[in-house]
Amino acid sequence: MSKVTVVDHPLVQHKLTLLRDKNRSTAGFRRLIKEVALFLGYEVTRDLELTMEHIETPICGMDAPKLKGKKLVLASILRAGEGMLEGLVELMPSARIAHIGLYRDPETLKPVQYYFKAPSDIADRPVIVVDPMLATGNSVAHAITLLKEAGAKDIRFLCLLAAPEGVEALAQKHPDVAIFTAAIDSHLNDHGYIVPGLGDAGDRMFGTK
Numbered sequence: 001m002s003k004v005t006v007v008d009h010p011l012v013q014h015k016l017t018l019l020r021d022k023n024r025s026t027a028g029f030r031r032l033i034k035e036v037a038l039f040l041g042y043e044v045t046r047d048l049e050l051t052m053e054h055i056e057t058p059i060c061g062m063d064a065p066k067l068k069g070k071k072l073v074l075a076s077i078l079r080a081g082e083g084m085l086e087g088l089v090e091l092m093p094s095a096r097i098a099h100i101g102l103y104r105d106p107e108t109l110k111p112v113q114y115y116f117k118a119p120s121d122i123a124d125r126p127v128i129v130v131d132p133m134l135a136t137g138n139s140v141a142h143a144i145t146l147l148k149e150a151g152a153k154d155i156r157f158l159c160l161l162a163a164p165e166g167v168e169a170l171a172q173k174h175p176d177v178a179i180f181t182a183a184i185d186s187h188l189n190d191h192g193y194i195v196p197g198l199g200d201a202g203d204r205m206f207g208t209k
């Protein structure tokens with residue numbers, strides 16, 4: 001079973017409530033998504049390994065901690081992943097970026113890949129997959145399968161909101177992937193929306209409703 005972390009920091013919970021409000025403007029929604037991503041970014045990177053490096057401060061030499069190994073990869077699931085990506089890149093400006101484009105086949109309802117680009121040495125880097133809404137879990141699970149096929153080994157998934165159905169499905173398909181979210185809501189409705197949720201994250205972020 002995947003480890004699931006609900007980030008219950010008061011500022012995250014406050015900003016999530018502002019995001020849920022249907023009267024929030026596009027500009028406000030965008031700003032808040034980015035801000036929450038910064039907070040979630042602290043939690044999802046909490047267990048990254050450190051190594052000691054000798055440096056000289058203006059006063060003296062010292063052994064000080066630095067992140068070990070290669071820079072991590074932020075993998076954004078298009079298109080809603082882009083809003084959170086912005087905040088995460090601010091936190092980790094040297095991160096490498098992967099993009100995964102998926103759409104749902106209207107007949108089979110299965111996710112179909114239309115774009116995939118990731119660093120060729122992804123096997124040597126920790127990967128944080130980003131998508132604000134974990135609903136059925138189908139597209140996230142498929143994106144993670146594609147990343148594993150490309151060589152990724154150390155993967156965690158970061159979202160803003162999750163449905164219990166999505167958590168269950170993702171944990172079944174990829175039990176090795178830890179899940180980080182600001183909240184787990186009640187359920188999915190018949191249209192695949194998270195209840196109470198915040199609506200269509202992509203539409204609200206890009207003003208395309």
Ligand code: URA
Nearest residue numbers: 135193194199200201
């Ligand atoms: N995607 C969204 O943007 N919102 C949901 O509630 C579910 C999936």
